[in-house]
Amino acid sequence: MKKLIGICFSALLLVACGSKKGDWTEEEKQKAENYIDKKLTGAGDFGKEKEPLITCFVEKMEQRYDNFDASTDAGRTLVFIDCMKPVVKKYAEKTSRNLR
Numbered sequence: 001m002k003k004l005i006g007i008c009f010s011a012l013l014l015v016a017c018g019s020k021k022g023d024w025t026e027e028e029k030q031k032a033e034n035y036i037d038k039k040l041t042g043a044g045d046f047g048k049e050k051e052p053l054i055t056c057f058v059e060k061m062e063q064r065y066d067n068f069d070a071s072t073d074a075g076r077t078l079v080f081i082d083c084m085k086p087v088v089k090k091y092a093e094k095t096s097r098n099l100r
Contacts, residue, residue: 024062031068032058036080049087056083 024032036057040046046053060079065071071079 020066022063024067028067029058029062032061035068035076039080046087053083053087 033054036054037050040050040053057079060082061068061071061076064075064079
């Protein structure tokens with residue numbers, strides 16, 4: 001009986017310490033950060049925009065998924081697009097001003 005109680009307590013502790021939507025572990029956040037950093041590095045130079053994009057991506061992923069492994073490539077792409085919208089808008093406005 002003591003073993004059963006110990007096993008149940010251990011299982012509860014593991015569940016309580018795991019990631020969930022809006023409350024990822026640092027390890028899960030690091031997985032997302034490494035993923036998007038690698039994608040951004042392969043895509044070109046984002047300059048000052050890189051760190052805000054990474055932060056946005058990690059925060060939105062954390063809001064949408066229980067953990068990084070629960071996300072799909074399509075879901076990651078949608079999150080990335082959401083984070084890119086302000087950057088694209090900013091550069092479109094800058095380009096528009098330069099064309100005048």
